[in-house]
Amino acid sequence: MSLPPALEDDLLLTGEADPARWYATNLVGIPAPLLGSAEFNAHPRRLRIAGARASSAGLFALLDQCGSAAEARGIFEHYMELVFGLAKPAGRAAPSEQRRWKASYLKLLQGWGMDANAAAGAVLKGWAESRFGLVPSFHKAPLQRFPSPAWMTYLEEKTTSRYHNNNIHQQLDLLFEFCQWMLWRFQLLGPGTHVPLWRGSTRCEEQVVGGSLRERRCTMRLNNVVSFSLSRETAGCFGDWLLYAQVPRVKLLLVPGLLDTRSLQGESEVLALGGDYEVEASYGV
Known part of the structure; x- marks a missing residue:
């Protein structure tokens, strides 16, 4: 077109x-x-x-x-x-x-x-x-x-x-x-306004909009719907870069235990709304 x-x-x-x-x-x-x-x-x-x-x-x-x-x-x-x-x-x-x-x-x-x-x-x-x-x-x-x-x-x-x-x-x-x-x-993920979550990624450089991956802390623009994991170990299976973020509860769409289904639960997957997130990034850890 x-x-x-x-x-x-x-x-x-x-x-x-x-x-x-x-x-x-x-x-x-x-x-x-x-x-x-x-x-x-x-x-x-x-x-x-x-x-x-x-x-x-x-x-x-x-x-x-x-x-x-x-x-x-x-x-x-x-x-x-x-x-x-x-x-x-x-x-x-x-x-x-x-x-x-x-x-x-x-x-x-x-x-x-x-x-x-x-x-x-x-x-x-x-x-x-x-x-x-x-x-x-x-x-x-x-x-x-x-x-x-x-x-x-x-x-x-x-x-x-x-x-x-x-x-x-x-x-x-x-x-x-x-x-x-x-x-x-019922506080499925505990009390508080934020939930600590992890994400594995292989394409990080193009998502950085502030700071630097070398500094470990940076701002990344994530897709408008994005997958996280409750488990650091599980997230590490999905990419060389491991991202840690405090995700607001108000942006969560699906969490383990929400539905009586096995869909996504095997990976402790959480679906959240995206946008700009401040993350801690580590490589190969």
Whole structure:
């Protein structure tokens, strides 16, 4: 895909062809440049996706009556099955029902766990872009100057019908709100506003936006959805560089123990919103 030379020159002059300067509108009431900044991570504020809890007020009324995390998990998963038709049909389904693929948050998370740069990953990154205004920086390749083949691939995959149907964004809205509710109600990862997490990486230099890797402490721009691990040893299996960060709870989407599923739990994986993070970096440790 190419643009007229005059328009391309205008984009370059204004910086609009550089996605590193892009931010989208969002549904959380906090400007995206602030939400994606290291300053927000140091002084986080609670995030609420507009309309998500109000549209499912009955769900959260039931959750407020729960006395344990296990009871809350059961109610949430049953609600999602009923509202989005995720339960397997009893008996023998009609042929049309068998052929129809219903996207679900569980299938999406499983797809992310297998390959964060496949279609499921694009849909999840597109959701974060839509809800929080954070533009992705990587999908199969760096998402740099627009337009480019990498951008075209991302734009195509984030709307793929295999994962992007059955109100998948609304499903992810409820997953995020449920995660936040569980973190504060049952303190799944302990008390406090931040969680110490680790990330293994092989491509660090291009992500540094402040400081230097040689200084061990630097600011890195991570993708708009990013995987961390609760375990330093596990994170070390995913790259030569080991990054340590204090991640705000308000940016967490999925944590071990949130759902009654084995998806992602084997790696103690945590999914978080990205942006600029101050990290401690070590090589080959």
